[in-house]
Amino acid sequence: MAERIMIEQRFTAFKSMMSFQRKLKGVDDKSRFISRFVKINYAAGAIIFAVISSFIVFWNSLFLFAGGGMSTSNIIFILFVYALIINLYNTLYLMGSVRREHLIDPLIFSAIARPESVLMKCYMKYYGSLSIFISVPGCVILAIELRNPLIILAAVMWTLIIIFMSWPLGVIFSAKVGGGSRHSGTLEPIIRILSFAFSLAGLEIILYSPQLVPNMLPSIQFPLSILIFPFNIPYIFDAMSSPGIIAVYGLIVTAIYMVVFYEVSVRTNGYVGRLIREGFMQSSGKHGGRSAGVEPLKQALERKDRKILIRDSQVSTLIAIPIIVAVPTLFPVFMPSGGISGDSIGIYYLMLSITAICASFYPSILLMSESxxxxxxxxxxxxxxxxxxxxxxxxxxxxxxxxxxxxxxxxIISGSAWEYYVTLSVGLISGFVYLMVRNVDHLFSRIPAEASRVNLETFGGNLGLLLLSATSILFLVIPIIFGSLIADLLPFVGSMHLMVNSFLDSSINVLLMIFAIRHYGI
Amino acid sequence: MSSPDFSVRISGVTKSYGNVVALNGIDLDIMSGQIFGVLGPNGSGKSTMLKIIASVLQPDDGSVHVLGMDCRTDYLKIRKHIGFVPEDSVIYESLTGEEFLSLVASVYEIGKDEFERRLEALSAAMDTRGIMSELIGNLSFGNRQKISIIAAMIHDPEILILDEPTKGLDPRSFRIFKNILTMLAEKGKTIIFSTHAMEIAEELCQSLCIIYKGEIKTEGSTSSFLKGENGRQKLEKTFLTITGETDLETVADNVGRTFQ
Incomplete structure (x- = not known):
């Protein structure tokens, strides 16, 4: 039944595509044919996550072995926080599509005693299990580098903890924040989303600055240091580096947490069941406000999207992701180490670039919200x-x-270095406009002329969006590399290297934006 | 070029979904100012034909002229003059009925006063005043259908195309809806609708056609189907003869024996 949910999810997106119908016509076992897409998508996701995981480890290993203040536990911590964020996102997406496409409805009216357990199985099998490919390959590399196989065992157990923990968290967010119901007011969902955003922002800060956790909690001593979840991750993995009795304690504690979170995860099914029975897939019964009357077309269409965005909390949650990414942007600026260095500008640029890439998918998310x-x-x-x-x-x-x-x-905080931020901001905003227009045009062209529904699968699922994100990153990175090369080649640049680089990079982005506006329109 | 007496002229239209032929060389003329019924069993091609007339779908072959305009080149212009309620009507669930209808008014560039006047009249008639500030996602199927019908009528279209419009309507709304259709036809509007209910077709339609397996098997004035003592039975018999379901008792007997 878990596979059926995934098949239905894809079928609702593909069914109106002529090319899909043509292919389907010549196939005897139609269900198996569609399930192949599920398997391909899973395999592709696994490969991509394994590559990302390995990249994170290699990248951070440079700092680790160059004495950059990173430790093995920091790198592992990054992997687990990354896995947690991906799992939360996937849970929200699964619950959202189940609600939107009414995927669970046939099970509610069937003779299946506990249809809610199907959703958990679906999450574990098709989404959660992908976390293995996030954390384990990276940990295998570290285990080889450090010649310590215990790291792999601990990594597998912690991955299971993350998987088990993400399900109840995601379900609660989905119901309370992501909105099992469609609230029509504005304040309540915004407060809920903001609280969700700030919770995740906390995790993001940890993700971008993993040294913070051990530094913030220096006074925690053994045995509390390996007991307090989730801050015990660095301590446990540090313990793994030098096998001994503390490493054994660490493994025992990990095993206990694994059992506890498994139990919590299974018990969440009762809550999911209540959500289903109480009309999670239906509505809240709340009223909307008065209409603003007849407006000019442009305003009316924008108002419609704004209202859907505010009231459909699943959409709001997806929209909030760039905000979550943006919060740590200010982190390097506020860092007490002070001063504006190339590093802090670089991090500011990196974070805002990620925000720009995520936000460039806003129109696509709004497009998906059309359903x-x-x-x-x-x-x-x-x-x-x-x-x-x-x-x-x-x-x-x-x-x-x-x-x-x-x-x-x-x-304001940067003081005399303001010109860097102005130049970079202009470049990034231009880059955002270019990416947004290009991405939405690309995705829009994938909607079949006779589509009766759009969802993530219409655009190739997570894999399609990951590939588009990758090309978006390239489009932002190439001007930087180009700017840097030119700045290197110019003999008179000297101390102005960063400024020249920023200027060239931003100029290319401005040109791309002008091209996009002329070519695609806005 | 179409004759002005005809709202819709369809000639040699075919439409396939993959290898499934939905319409196979259809020819049909629909006179202006009449109520035209489209009858046919499930999957016969009724909805596809209505979508093509509404310029929602393009035919693979053949030509369709609506109000003298070609549906291949002038589809946006045609849509301005059409109100369409599809069978599987999906509207924005996160908007209230009133918000959705004001969006429709913006799309069709209806003035504010005119919109409010029409909305008031249609809401009163369809008994939806109490639900206009509810989110559409919270409404029952019947009430959503009423909102869809109002949305199709709010811009005062020349042609109203309704695919199974009476599904989910309560008896009061059903009666008022029938009266509205009759009144609109008297004002010169063309109404085209599909239905499975013979009695609705008989009562409302001046003309009708029976479509089966993508082909129009018969068409003509409703009165021509009703001649004789048992008019209604004649229409039903014609329908069943065309669709090959004459031995219904035997089918029911088989099912009955299965569940003994």
Whole structure:
């Protein structure tokens, strides 16, 4: 039944594609044919995660072995926090698509005693298990580098803990924050989403600065140091580096946590069951506000998207991800080590780049939020691109809301180095506009002319978005490399290297933005 | 070029989904200002034909002219003059009925006063005033259907295309809806709708066609189907003869024996 949920998820996206229907026609076992997509998607996800995991380890190993203040436990901690974030996102996505596509409905009316357990199995089998490919390959590399196989055993156990922990957390977020119901007011969901965003932002800060945790809790002594979850991760993995009795304690504690979280995870099913029975897939019964009356078309379309964004908390949660990424942006600026160095500007740029890449998918998320209403687009006497442009304008405004305060704060704190931030901000905003317009145009072209529904699978699932993200990163990185090369080649640059590099990089992005606006329109 | 007497002229239209032929060389003319019924069993091609007339779908072959405009080139113009309620009507669940309808008004560039006047009249008629500030996702199927019907009518279209419109309507709304359709036809609007209910077709339609396996098997004025003493039975018999389901008692007997 878990596989059935995944098959249905994909089928709802593919069914209106002519090419898919043509392929399906010549196939005897149609269900198996679709399930092949599920397996391919899983395999591709596993490969990508393994590559990312290995990259994180190699990258951080450079600092580790160069004495950059990193330790093995810091690197492992990054992997687990990354796995946790991915799992939370996946749980939210699964619960969201189950609600939106009514995937669980047939089971509710069937003779299956506990349909809720199907969702957990689906999560564990198709989403959670992917975490193995996030944490284990990296830990294997570390175990080889450090010649310590215990790290692998601990990594497997901690991955299971993360998997078991993410399910209840994700379900609760999905119901309380992600909104099993469609709230029509504005304040309540915003507060919930913000609290969710700040919780994850905390994790993000840890992710980007893993040394913080051990440094912030220096007074914790053994045995508390290996007991307090989740801050015991660095201590336990440090203990693994020198096998002894503490390492054994660490493994025992890990095993206990694994059993506890497994139990919590299984007990969450009761809560999922209540959500289902109480109409999680239905509605909240709340009222909406009065309409603003008849507005000009552009405003009306934008208002519609804004209302869906606020009321459909699954969409709001996806939209909040760049905000979560953006929060640590200010971290290097506020760091007490002080001074504006190439490092802090670099980190500011990196974080805001990630924000720009994530936010460049805003119109695509809004496009996915259309779900079955995409069919309505063909009834209106409007070119579908008019609707698309409304989403781009809203996305631009939302990105501005994130980027402007961050840049202003960075400018105020940076003092004399303001020119770097101004140049970089202009470049990044231009890069964002270019990526946004290009990405949404690319994804929009993948929607079949006769589509009756859009969801993530319409755009190739997580794999499709990962590949598009990768090309987006390339588009941001290539101008930086180009700018750096040119700055290196110019003999008179000297101490102005960073400024020249930023200027060239930003200029390329501005040119790309002008090209995108002229080519695709906005 | 179409004759002005015809709202819709369909000639040699085919439409396939993959290898499944939904419409196979259909020819049909629908006169302006009449209520036209489309009858046919499930999967016969009714919805596909209505979607093509509404310019929601493009035919693979053949030509379709709506109000004299070609559906291949002038589909956006055609949509301005059409109100369409599809069978599987999906509307924005996160909007309230009123918000959705004001969005529709913006799309069709209806003035604020005119919109409020029409909304008031249609809401009163369809008994939806009490649900307009509810999120559409919270409404029952019948109430969503009412919102869809109002959305299709709010811009005062020349042609109203309704795919199984009475599904989910309560008896009061059903009766009022029928009256509205009759009134609109009297004002010169063209109504095209599909239904499985013979009695609705008989009562409302001036003309109708029976479509089966993607082909129009018969068409004509409703009165021509009702001639004789048992008019209604004649229409039903014609339908069953065309769709090859004449031996219904035997089918029921087989099922009965299975569940003894």
């Amino acid at each position: 079955g209403s995409i069919a309505l687009w063909r009834q209106f006497p409007l070119d579908a691109r008019v609707m698309l442009k409304a989403k781009e304008r809203l996305a631009l405004k939302m990105f501005a809301i994130i980027a402007i305060p961050l840049t202003l704060a960075a400018l």
